[in-house]
Amino acid sequence: MSALLSISDLRSFYGPSQALHGVNLEVKRGEQIALIGRNGMGKTTLLKSIMGFMADRRGEICFAGASTLKSQPEDIARAGMAYVPEGRGVFGSLSVVENLVMSARPGVSGQQRWTLDRVFEVFPRLTKRRMNGGHQLSGGEQQMLSIGRALMTNPDLILLDEATEGLAPLIAQEIWKTLGIIRGEGIATIVVDKDHRSLSKVADRMVIMTKGEIAFDGTPATLATRPDLLEKHLGV
Amino acid sequence: MDAITIAVQLLNGVQYGLVLFLVASGLTLVFGILGVINLAHGAFYMLGAYLAWWIASYTGSFALALLGALSISFVLGLLLEEVFVKRMIGRDHLAQVLLSFGLILVIDEARQILFGKDVHSVTPPEWLNGSIQLTAILSYPVYRLALCLVCILLAALIFYVIQRTRLGMIIRAGAENRNMTRALGIPFDTVNRFVFAGGIALAALGGMLVAPISTVFPGMGDGMLILSFVVVVLGGIGSVTGAALGALMIGLTDTFGKVFFPQVSSILIYVLMAGVLLWRPNGLMGKAP
Numbered sequence: 001m002s003a004l005l006s007i008s009d010l011r012s013f014y015g016p017s018q019a020l021h022g023v024n025l026e027v028k029r030g031e032q033i034a035l036i037g038r039n040g041m042g043k044t045t046l047l048k049s050i051m052g053f054m055a056d057r058r059g060e061i062c063f064a065g066a067s068t069l070k071s072q073p074e075d076i077a078r079a080g081m082a083y084v085p086e087g088r089g090v091f092g093s094l095s096v097v098e099n100l101v102m103s104a105r106p107g108v109s110g111q112q113r114w115t116l117d118r119v120f121e122v123f124p125r126l127t128k129r130r131m132n133g134g135h136q137l138s139g140g141e142q143q144m145l146s147i148g149r150a151l152m153t154n155p156d157l158i159l160l161d162e163a164t165e166g167l168a169p170l171i172a173q174e175i176w177k178t179l180g181i182i183r184g185e186g187i188a189t190i191v192v193d194k195d196h197r198s199l200s201k202v203a204d205r206m207v208i209m210t211k212g213e214i215a216f217d218g219t220p221a222t223l224a225t226r227p228d229l230l231e232k233h234l235g236v
Numbered sequence: 237m238d239a240i241t242i243a244v245q246l247l248n249g250v251q252y253g254l255v256l257f258l259v260a261s262g263l264t265l266v267f268g269i270l271g272v273i274n275l276a277h278g279a280f281y282m283l284g285a286y287l288a289w290w291i292a293s294y295t296g297s298f299a300l301a302l303l304g305a306l307s308i309s310f311v312l313g314l315l316l317e318e319v320f321v322k323r324m325i326g327r328d329h330l331a332q333v334l335l336s337f338g339l340i341l342v343i344d345e346a347r348q349i350l351f352g353k354d355v356h357s358v359t360p361p362e363w364l365n366g367s368i369q370l371t372a373i374l375s376y377p378v379y380r381l382a383l384c385l386v387c388i389l390l391a392a393l394i395f396y397v398i399q400r401t402r403l404g405m406i407i408r409a410g411a412e413n414r415n416m417t418r419a420l421g422i423p424f425d426t427v428n429r430f431v432f433a434g435g436i437a438l439a440a441l442g443g444m445l446v447a448p449i450s451t452v453f454p455g456m457g458d459g460m461l462i463l464s465f466v467v468v469v470l471g472g473i474g475s476v477t478g479a480a481l482g483a484l485m486i487g488l489t490d491t492f493g494k495v496f497f498p499q500v501s502s503i504l505i506y507v508l509m510a511g512v513l514l515w516r517p518n519g520l521m522g523k524a525p
């Protein structure tokens with residue numbers, strides 16, 4: 001089966017300064033990829049490039065069988081991608097329900113597995129907050145809402161930046177559990193997080209970034225045999 | 237001054253405020269969602285009135301005039317967004333001011349070529365042309381009452397669309413964080429185009445609706461533009477609720493100012509604006525940037 005997302009020799013620039021130096025990455029359908037690395041190594045930039053937000057990106061990105069190197073974010077989203085950005089991007093002036101309804105749409109192949117009810121079933125905490133404004137939610141609730149909102153687009157791939165940053169351990173647990181559910185649904189994900197231990201329990205593959213390049217790409221089991229890599233690239 | 241005179245002035249003030257709301261809500265939406273300052277907003281108010289006069293003088297039907305002028309303005313809005321305004325999104329305000337000032341000149345010239353510079357009046361439909369006798373010596377035009385009603389219905393429709401429909405949710409979301417809506421697959425270019433055209437259509441509609449109670453003249457958009465900006469600033473940029481409150485405050489202040497303090501009435505609305513901004517720097521409903 002061909003890859004859902006395939007990236008080759010991707011180079012992205014912020015004005016004159018280059019942030020990605022030739023990234024190669026493949027994501028198969030339903031695969032869960034953990035993207036780790038120290039601060040400023042280019043994880044967010046990689047996600048932004050995939051989503052179409054880096055104006056200056058070169059190389060090749062193919063998503064769902066078509067090149068998206070020149071596409072706009074809205075078109076890439078409509079091809080089946082969803083984004084949960086750093087800082088969550090919840091619409092504060094919209095209620096929880098409105099945040100979910102405004103993004104709702106059937107998937108590329110017409111699938112409508114994710115509905116309001118289904119999202120509330122996965123995130124019972126949000127049910128109690130349905131009518132609250134986005135700005136009234138706690139960080140954890142915002143993250144759940146942002147993930148729920150992404151799911152409402154019935155995507156084939158979710159990009160999830162800083163999945164549990166700043167969240168209490170119990171809430172973080174819920175997010176990890178959700179990632180398991182998403183994986184069970186056959187939705188591919190690229191998850192960025194600092195907590196590589198939790199990631200290695202859910203992810204199919206671990207990818208380490210350093211200075212805008214991929215330094216390691218392999219299974220959690222392989223990475224576990226290479227403590228030197230973890231030390232070198234994560235400082236643990 | 238007796239109660240009935242005050243009631244009449246109150247009606248006048250509310251009616252003025254309602255028309256102002258129609259025009260200013262278009263301006264605040266374009267400002268809030270596209271982030272574009274449109275100085276030509278008042279020119280569309282003028283154009284709407286001229287179009288209504290022109291169609292009415294050919295067809296003799298006020299209803300056709302409204303429908304025709306509204307459609308023309310909307311389509312014109314779609315075209316202008318596609319050709320000019322789209323390029324102004326995200327540009328600095330000076331560029332937007334220059335472009336929209338240029339649009340004023342072009343629209344004025346087009347009006348000159350198409351309709352000339354004569355002052356006109358538009359007759360309302362027969363059944364709205366009468367007056368209601370309030371007292372032995374005081375009557376109130378039926379058209380003004382109908383105008384209030386239509387404006388209230390339109391305001392309700394605007395609020396319904398913004399607060400209750402999915403399109404409204406998308407519009408509010410986009411005003412808050414455009415890139416996030418794009419990442420969710422919302423084609424914001426299309427939303428922008430329709431918001432701009434809708435805003436223009438509201439301005440033009442304001443001009444058409446007041447045509448039968450005022451005169452249709454070349455400079456009629458200028459004063460309206462300034463007042464609309466006052467309303468937008470007073471209410472808070474991008475807030476339709478704020479525009480409604482601001483427009484009613486200005487309508488009433490202006491009307492009663494002219495009755496009770498005729499010497500200073502022309503500055504009263506600016507005093508009001510300054511007062512509100514001292515109290516709430518981002519306007520009544522505005523959010524801190």
Ligand SMILES: Nc1ncnc2c1ncn2[C@@H]1O[C@H](COP(=O)(O)OP(=O)(O)OP(=O)(O)O)[C@@H](O)[C@H]1O
Pocket residue numbers: 014017019037038039040041042043044045046
């Ligand atoms: N808007 C920007 N303009 C210029 N340079 C930027 C911008 N955003 C990020 N960079 C630079 O690009 C590089 C990669 O940053 P990026 O945010 O992708 O890293 P990251 O791996 O996500 O880091 P973190 O773990 O802190 O989120 C960094 O050197 C950063 O300084």
Ligand SMILES: [Mg+2]
Pocket residue numbers: 043044045086161
């Ligand atoms: Mg980052």
